[in-house]
């Protein structure tokens with residue numbers, strides 16, 4: 001049954017979509033929702049072996065067309081890795097594509113040599129073996145290519161997957177946790193396609209400057225899928241795996257949902273909302289109630305992103321033109337079995353980080369040159385320096401608590417990511433700290449002219465030779481130099 005308002009809304013949506021997608025009964029999308037294969041490795045007690053293959057393949061994203069894609073143990077995107085806090089993870093990554101690549105364990109606290117960043121490249125045909133212990137709580141982390149200057153294109157083609165950590169505390173909460181049934185990875189990406197189905201990447205200076213934003217949304221590598229919900233209470237592990245687009249996610253009927261997790265794991269308390277902002281690389285876990293008979297559509301609401309393009313009218317309109325309302329996926333709850341779980345008032349207790357104990361404050365100033373100025377090099381920088389793999393920018397003491405003050409000296413927002421830590425946001429020069437930003441984070445979106453202070457404690461991994469990275473997670477910005485290196489000693 002459609003209400004009048006909903007009917008009108010659906011009508012508008014229908015008009016905007018190709019005819020073949022329009023089906024009866026309020027269903028807009030017809031592609032079947034795909035759950036990435038779960039891979040728990042080979043376990044011997046606490047030791048877990050993962051055997052990964054970076055591979056090229058073809059995926060049928062549009063009927064009758066084969067799109068060349070990259071993936072990990074599958075043709076497009078990576079299988080979902082899953083392990084427990086306390087596990088000793090051993091990973092073998094074989095590179096079966098014809099380009100040098102890496103796999104970085106995003107959000108993981110680990111030794112620098114195991115990080116999988118630009119210092120651990122895997123040549124074509126070669127295998128990288130690494131290991132680390134999982135020392136952090138339950139969380140939805142992810143993994144992706146971090147190849148120097150080529151991260152953006154490789155992630156765009158599919159080198160990204162989810163890495164779920166479980167622990168006893170989270171398991172005891174009785175949250176929906178049946179993978180693929182009521183506990184679902186939702187990897188959101190936007191892409192553009194050529195008429196033959198192949199991925200279209202950069203098409204000019206604008207894409208390099210703003211980062212690649214596509215006009216078509218995919219979830220877990222499927223264009224606009226429909227999820228047939230089996231249960232009425234769903235835990236969605238949202239990951240913005242896009243190159244550059246910040247999503248403002250809501251449902252077409254504006255229903256409320258609860259945010260229960262951030263980048264670094266569960267929040268202390270569920271946060272009720274009907275809109276969530278997710279910048280590139282950010283994750284959020286939400287609990288969503290779908291009563292039978294409804295078909296809500298997850299959408300991106302355009303025009304919310306902050307920029308300070310002031311007098312630059314043309315730039316501004318070009319920027320605005322890249323952000324359109326986007327339909328992401330639909331949930332068909334007609335056969336959802338009713339499940340109820342009393343939402344816990346308290347989820348977990350966070351180990352607090354005492355900012356007054358911080359041994360130092362580091363300033364990180366994000367800068368970019370605009371338009372034709374880009375051609376003169378060093379277009380993207382942090383503290384006036386473009387990434388140089390031979391230069392160590394910061395030296396941090398193992399175990400120390402530090403405040404990093406990230407300020408955005410440019411006209412567009414940048415999601416700032418730090419390897420090897422989970423931080424807390426302690427202050428913003430403008431705007432509030434709410435929703436998933438109350439939790440542990442490894443990425444924070446910094447708006448133009450904004451200054452954000454985060455506090456973190458660095459783990460006890462010492463290595464004065466192998467750096468970790470901090471960078472903008474708009475992948476084209478990272479590739480063009482908005483990245484720096486730190487060692488922990």
Ligand SMILES: [Cu+2]
Pocket residue numbers: 413414415472473474477478482
């Ligand atoms: Cu950036």
